[in-house]
Amino acid sequence: xxxxxxxxxxxxxxxxxxxxxxxxxxxxxxxxxxxxxxxxxxxxxxxxxxxxxxxxxxxxxxxxxxxxxxxxxxxxxxxxxxxxxxxxxxxxxxxxxxxxxxxxxxxxxxxxxxxxxxxxxxxxxxxxxxxxxxxxxxxxxxxxxxxxxxxxxxxxxxxxxxxxxxxxxxxxxxxxxxxxxxxxxxxxxxxxxxxxxxxxxxxxxxxxxxxxxxxxxxxxxxxxxxxxxxxxxxxxxxxxxxxxxxxxxxxxxxxxxxxxxxxxxxxxxxxxxxxxxxxxxxxxxxxxxxxxxxxxxxxxxxxxxxxxxxxxxxxx
Amino acid sequence: xxxxxxxxxxxxxxxxxxxxxxxxxxxxxxxxxxxxxxxxxxxxxxxxxxxxxxxxxxxxxxxxxxxxxxxxxxxxxxxxxxxxxxxxxxxxxxxxxxxxxxxxxxxxxxxxxxx
Ligand SMILES: Nc1ncnc2c1ncn2[C@@H]1O[C@H](COP(=O)(O)OP(=O)(O)OP(=O)(O)O)[C@@H](O)[C@H]1O
Ligand SMILES: [Mg+2]
Numbered sequence: 249x250x251x252x253x254x255x256x257x258x259x260x261x262x263x264x265x266x267x268x269x270x271x272x273x274x275x276x277x278x279x280x281x282x283x284x285x286x287x288x289x290x291x292x293x294x295x296x297x298x299x300x301x302x303x304x305x306x307x308x309x310x311x312x313x314x315x316x317x318x319x320x321x322x323x324x325x326x327x328x329x330x331x332x333x334x335x336x337x338x339x340x341x342x343x344x345x346x347x348x349x350x351x352x353x354x355x356x357x358x359x360x361x362x363x364x365x366x367x368x369x370x371x372x373x374x375x376x377x378x379x380x381x382x383x384x385x386x387x388x389x390x391x392x393x394x395x396x397x398x399x400x401x402x403x404x405x406x407x408x409x410x411x412x413x414x415x416x417x418x419x420x421x422x423x424x425x426x427x428x429x430x431x432x433x434x435x436x437x438x439x440x441x442x443x444x445x446x447x448x449x450x451x452x453x454x455x456x457x458x459x460x461x462x463x464x465x466x467x468x469x470x471x472x473x474x475x476x477x478x479x480x481x482x483x484x485x486x487x488x489x490x491x492x493x494x495x496x497x498x499x500x501x502x503x504x505x506x507x508x509x510x511x512x513x514x515x516x517x518x519x520x521x522x523x524x525x526x527x528x529x530x531x532x533x534x535x536x537x538x539x540x541x542x543x544x545x546x547x548x549x550x551x552x553x554x555x556x557x558x559x560x561x562x563x564x
Numbered sequence: 565x566x567x568x569x570x571x572x573x574x575x576x577x578x579x580x581x582x583x584x585x586x587x588x589x590x591x592x593x594x595x596x597x598x599x600x601x602x603x604x605x606x607x608x609x610x611x612x613x614x615x616x617x618x619x620x621x622x623x624x625x626x627x628x629x630x631x632x633x634x635x636x637x638x639x640x641x642x643x644x645x646x647x648x649x650x651x652x653x654x655x656x657x658x659x660x661x662x663x664x665x666x667x668x669x670x671x672x673x674x675x676x677x678x679x
Contacts, residue, residue, distance in 0.1 A: 269646065269649070269650050270650045273646070273647065273650060357646070436619065437618075437643075439619060439622065440619070440622035440623075440625075440626065443626055444622070444625060444626065444651075447625075447626060457628060458607075461626070461627060461628055464626040464627075465602050465626060465627065468602065468622070468623070468626050469602060524598075524615070524617060524619060525596060525597055525598035525599070525613075525615045525617070525619065525620070526598055526599055526619075527599070528597050528599035528600065529599075530599040530600070530602075530603055531599065531602075534599075534602055534603045537603075
């Protein structure tokens, strides 16, 4: 297994790398990590760990106590213990307590960065509440990228075939293509990925650039609003042959006065958000301007739902 | 007007996207407010800004911007550069301040936009 894999892009062809790095930017750790993590408790012996490693063919095992990650035992630790005759000792005595971890919602690029910085080839993955939900190795990333590259290749092939008119009737089907994105509160790092992904989808369908821009901007404003003002939510995007439908639904806190919120210049954004260049109170009106049809519903304390529709042959 | 001509006039360093500097610039949008940039009607514009975050690059990408100029000698973070490379957006850094940069480009005969 390649434990020291370098992502130095300068030695590789630019075009190839741009696809790979694009994929890695969009990919979050939770989509790639191995979920069924094999763990031990501090009370186990190193001998137990050795058996786990052998049976499961893994080179590191997280140590968990009361649902909390308290350490990790690596293959190196086991080899050393075999050398010094301490293989019968408890995990508690010999484990590494300072564990380098990643959160499940960060990008794979960031996680790989972390691996290179720390020198660890496997990182336990924690969710927002600090629970161990998976483990990430270089191998997980490579495997996922291979699958995704294959998809990219298949899509390119399909596009090529469509262009040459060999498709049955050329229509993508009446029910459309559905995409779904999780948007987390305060997740500025991943802001805009939903919009960017949809933009790329539409580009591959040869939708005119001004129409794509209206969809991308409306989605980005909605994404930012969810990240800044809401507790998080989801974006559902359906690409029909003649239009794009976006539903942005969050878990609250809702908007007290929707009419007021729609007014240009009204904003409750914090100073921090303003420093980032947002919070001018222009987002909702910009969404409305970009959309062919727009609707906003909100229930205070519970949810906000935006419906944005843009016609693909629009002249707006 | 091309990115290269703008870079020369601003004495700007090309941080990335050297291969795209012959791209045409059809307008200029100067703002420290991304909300404003997202609301502009301009197309293929050069974005001049004092903000220096990955969100600037994301905004430029979604708006189909021709390139970005960071003023006052600010240097973009690695994450922003990575994103710009992926989306083929040239990034420039100039020591000039916003107003100065706008004047220099206005003199170059570009459409000016400052709010
Ligand atoms: N999803 C949401 N949940 C709760 N409140 C929201 C939501 N979206 C918008 N709001 C409220 O409506 C106000 C106006 O939103 P709008 O997008 O127009 O401006 P902004 O986000 O404050 O600034 P800008 O969009 O210019 O960066 C927000 O300040 C916020 O109070
Ligand atoms: Mg907003």
